[in-house]
Amino acid sequence: MGEINVAMIGQGFMGRTHSNAWSQLPRFFKPPVSAAMHTVFGRDAAGVQAFAKTWGWRHASTDWKAAVADPAIDLVDVVTPNNMHAEVSLAALKAGKHVACEKPIARTIEEARLMVAAAREAKGKTFIWYNYRRCPAVATAYKLVQSGAIGTVRHVRAFYLQDWADETIPLIWRFQKEGSGAGSHGDLNAHIIDMVRFVTGEEITEIAGAIAETFIKERKLVTGPTAGGIAAGVGGADKTGPVTVDDAVLFLARTSGGGVASFEAARQATGNQNRNGFEINGSKGALKFDFERMNELQFYDATRPRAVQGWTTIMCTHGGDHPYAENWWPDAHVLGYEHGFTNQAYDILRVLGGQEPVVPIPDFEDAYQTQRVLEAAIISAVERRPVSVSEVR
């Protein structure tokens, strides 16, 4: 069996989830090739060494370009803030590496386009970490739609609602366009656009209307060190600075199969800590998912005898019947947030080992379609008009 040497560029929150995935993978899965946790990059030498020790990376580096160029490396895992996705990915592809990049693919559509062009020319394979595809319940939804279980998709409601961003939160980089590119839109809508495209197997063709709103327009400047090395307003406790990204973005859309859809991302939707989900109504059945109960999929089968029709709560933990379940625990010994990442790491190794992934992984090309939808929605909000996704290239 071959071995893939991984270099992970970045070590923040996503660095933890990816390190966990790479280290847990061989304990629960038998991939066709194995992955070695070769090198982790971080800006701060002491910090990255401690991180490497905690998570079992063999080498720690403060020079990402060297790490990416290292001939020993096979796969570059990009977990930086969004503003470095393009630069690191392009360098890695140029160096002939496979690239697995965090979502969204990039900060802007232009960057995404460059990445797609590079991927087309490169010999390495590309992957984007849209981790929620690999929740067993979401993967089960995909399989049910593929099997025709809900018929033609007519209605989609997708939402990713959080509530962490009240007035007490200072002006961290997530509220500054320079660092993040976007607010809730790139952070949250990106996930649900990908998830809807994945589960329905359809493209979003038009944005019929959109709203972008920033409820809290000024925030206190950060008084301590800033996160991720990205410039954010830093100052005394009584100074404030402007928020330059959205708190919430809602949009209406049409899908390639003739359906209609609504999307909503929010950071002040009080009562929802991580409600990432969808409702899909088809001509023969329907599906509902809410990540806060991530092990459950709701399925309505309108072909059953009417007397017993209803929403069925499927606990997606049965090995052999629900994707990935056989690698973990017995029935209803439920999974958590990080398992989706481990499942994806496994599928990346399947692909690199010449096998089909359990369910499709988005590559740069695929993630670019998601990015176009994000871009079209913002144009619609700003220019106050319907926007065809085909306008965005």
Next chain:
Amino acid sequence: MGEINVAMIGQGFMGRTHSNAWSQLPRFFKPPVSAAMHTVFGRDAAGVQAFAKTWGWRHASTDWKAAVADPAIDLVDVVTPNNMHAEVSLAALKAGKHVACEKPIARTIEEARLMVAAAREAKGKTFIWYNYRRCPAVATAYKLVQSGAIGTVRHVRAFYLQDWADETIPLIWRFQKEGSGAGSHGDLNAHIIDMVRFVTGEEITEIAGAIAETFIKERKLVTGPTAGGIAAGVGGADKTGPVTVDDAVLFLARTSGGGVASFEAARQATGNQNRNGFEINGSKGALKFDFERMNELQFYDATRPRAVQGWTTIMCTHGGDHPYAENWWPDAHVLGYEHGFTNQAYDILRVLGGQEPVVPIPDFEDAYQTQRVLEAAIISAVERRPVSVSEVR
């Protein structure tokens, strides 16, 4: 079409639900014979006249014996406190009337036995108002079990949990054995014993063990007038008297089909206002019901493909597929508490008109079986031993 003249004996809370049932019936149903609200009996002349006017009873009476003996009357509806069930029913049967009596059939097993014996000799038909059988969801459960949908019943969990009876409630008649016969046991366990017998189609054969508990042993004496004309402690605000009935009764049982069961009635189960329901697990499927969501039945069909197995929430409001639903409103225009009574009034008229009821109604004989289980459970609690229901005759 014939017309049945009804005399209702009693006018308390149950008097309201029955009056509502008789008056709503012709507006939503087309029974084979109609019911006329002929006479209502109450102790207090002014009170019963006002009641008759509000609810549309043609006559008000303070002489129940005359009302029961009146040749114009066809059906006597008994809604008195439990301690009058036997006396009124026996008189009515003797007078050749049909009798529909509130549950439980009687205060004691001896009374119940007399009533059964009288019913056997009488020409009138008998009915007990176990109203929850006629919630569409419970009736749907019955039909599913009958159809074999859950296979052999192995486990039953039945519960009727309330929480109204905290320390602030004074010593009303419900806490005094003289008036009520029993506490939560006769009030609440009676319902769930009947419901389990109905839904499973099985008898309870043995009580394996039981607990009867009174958590609040003394209560303040009632300072105002007492309810139902029944003697309860009445006194100054600072005096208390002993509670002489149970607050909670739990018991374990075996069923005639080889299953095991638990029952629980409670009046201080904080957080449960009217949680009357069951869980039944069979060899091929399972059912759950909770009256607080009375329009819904939970069904687990273990014969479905494993990938889509789960608990299905059936909204039992579809006309033609769920019992009684076609007489009310469109899909998911949900029903409430009182509809079960109207459904039963309809079924009583079906029986009196020579038709089958939509689902079986318990007669005195049938309700006596429920009473035997209640009695066996109390013996088990008091004598601290298993008790066969066949001991109780």
Next chain:
Amino acid sequence: MGEINVAMIGQGFMGRTHSNAWSQLPRFFKPPVSAAMHTVFGRDAAGVQAFAKTWGWRHASTDWKAAVADPAIDLVDVVTPNNMHAEVSLAALKAGKHVACEKPIARTIEEARLMVAAAREAKGKTFIWYNYRRCPAVATAYKLVQSGAIGTVRHVRAFYLQDWADETIPLIWRFQKEGSGAGSHGDLNAHIIDMVRFVTGEEITEIAGAIAETFIKERKLVTGPTAGGIAAGVGGADKTGPVTVDDAVLFLARTSGGGVASFEAARQATGNQNRNGFEINGSKGALKFDFERMNELQFYDATRPRAVQGWTTIMCTHGGDHPYAENWWPDAHVLGYEHGFTNQAYDILRVLGGQEPVVPIPDFEDAYQTQRVLEAAIISAVERRPVSVSEVR
């Protein structure tokens, strides 16, 4: 106590719910004036006489103009199809009557404007039957928002999803613009616009974008008699005709308090029989309601200690604490669909008797605001642009 003579114009589905409300009212409520079920109007003499007998109307009439003009009548209750709302209401107001009209106020904004103008000049009071306001859970939501329990409203998600209209349903009048004015929009969005305006106490100021869609564009012609006397395609079993109304309308909006909102009405949202509800997220708390569990309100109180924060399911059946509950049954002896109408009939009598209603009832002026939002949404969908509600007059 005075008595109000009611003439009800119409006798379809809504005629049943209103008749039920008027007849149940005196049994459960003590209004300051009573209502007499004086006259019901229907086109068909035999039909209306049978209807009057079933429901207890004293007189049956086939001449609505005479009924409305009858000096004995105090209140005209309009339950005709939408295309007669204006004509009947105007005649009634002109005759000096009070008018209670079914929703939506009218088929077109022009009609609604005429009705508002007439109401301003008239001595009679006006009411619109937006019945869902008077579900105890919705009224509880209103009171919580009024009390400041959720702070500033930031997000609203409103939805009214049904699934009855699949391909098997023929071309009844509900699918023809001539009879209904609109499809799901007037039928369903009307309710949720009113409910959001009521609960939040805010106006909808702008439609940011909208989609109107007809999924099933041709339907089989009706072969039997048509409903409501309204022309619909009638023909052989193999002929079809065009659907001229929407199946679904979605729109995004802004509210007067600075919040953002989405609305969706659907008739083919498989799995949802009558999911009429909302989610409202404020700066201090949040609320959720779904009519399919109409007795429950979900409340998130973000001012509670964080360790015990969460969504609280309030069973809105506690007399004295939840509006209307004390008039019905004990705790968690749940209410059904029709109770909202009875509650409204009570509140109409409170107003006519000089009291405040338990919660506000929309008059023509208020319902006109809802109509403007409906109109603005349709303009937005058709003209594919944002529309300020102030444009619509």
Next chain:
Amino acid sequence: MGEINVAMIGQGFMGRTHSNAWSQLPRFFKPPVSAAMHTVFGRDAAGVQAFAKTWGWRHASTDWKAAVADPAIDLVDVVTPNNMHAEVSLAALKAGKHVACEKPIARTIEEARLMVAAAREAKGKTFIWYNYRRCPAVATAYKLVQSGAIGTVRHVRAFYLQDWADETIPLIWRFQKEGSGAGSHGDLNAHIIDMVRFVTGEEITEIAGAIAETFIKERKLVTGPTAGGIAAGVGGADKTGPVTVDDAVLFLARTSGGGVASFEAARQATGNQNRNGFEINGSKGALKFDFERMNELQFYDATRPRAVQGWTTIMCTHGGDHPYAENWWPDAHVLGYEHGFTNQAYDILRVLGGQEPVVPIPDFEDAYQTQRVLEAAIISAVERRPVSVSEVR
């Protein structure tokens, strides 16, 4: 910081969960002493070596006595089948080691007594892996009860329902008394007895009645190799052998604070894959937990204003407010089954490092109390009488 060398005896299903716990621990927690995965024992040399490699144990051994006696070892982690718990634990204690043993403490009450006696004399500390205590939701329940949030406990309903054991499952060791000691009782009731004792802080004092039932009395003999090296019936496909343990055990009990309780363990409760939970009703509030939604705790606070009382679903994932949450992921990025074990491994290291555990861990003495309750329940079922737990010593 000191380092604790761990020897794990056993490598089955529980060996995986414990290995996962020890290896994940340093990545998410900062314990006062660290743990080294020193040696794992298994019967099969090749198997244990592969296991050691997969999970990162430094040494693999086929001689558990040597492993336990090894002076390098500080802590012995016992994950064998139940019939070896006593022997291994006694040897380890004698060798001066700390011992962390899987539940239930032993196969019989006699063995448990020996283990307690040995623990009293030993210098090593003892721990039992009742892992569900350390689900954040269960630990939150404990803290709420401790704080007085539910007042005096009156009602407990505890259940651990599974449905894996239908007729298709052959006669594996779990169905043979020799290997397992008991069926569902030791496997499942052990957990919920511990959980109830933990959350309520009370002891179970009396078993009022019990039922033990084996629904499937004969099973096909196993044709392949048997699990865990334990003798089970092995034979041709058409031969069967007797099941010698219970499928289900139900019992009623009284608690030291005056409450009443029911317990139920089941392996054929169709529709429940791993429903391990409780309902506890106190005089001031109530709690509900169901492991199938392990991140959620239901709390009813009866001291809140009545208008907003209801069941609150607490998502127990908020760092700082819910035990263990700050070591894992952000709000509502939910945890899974195995996290409880990692949390316990952390608490073991806290204790060995001289700190208080986050919530109490049962030692042998504490687990012996649970064992007494198990034993008393079985006596009650067999002898058909109430049994005081004080009888069992």
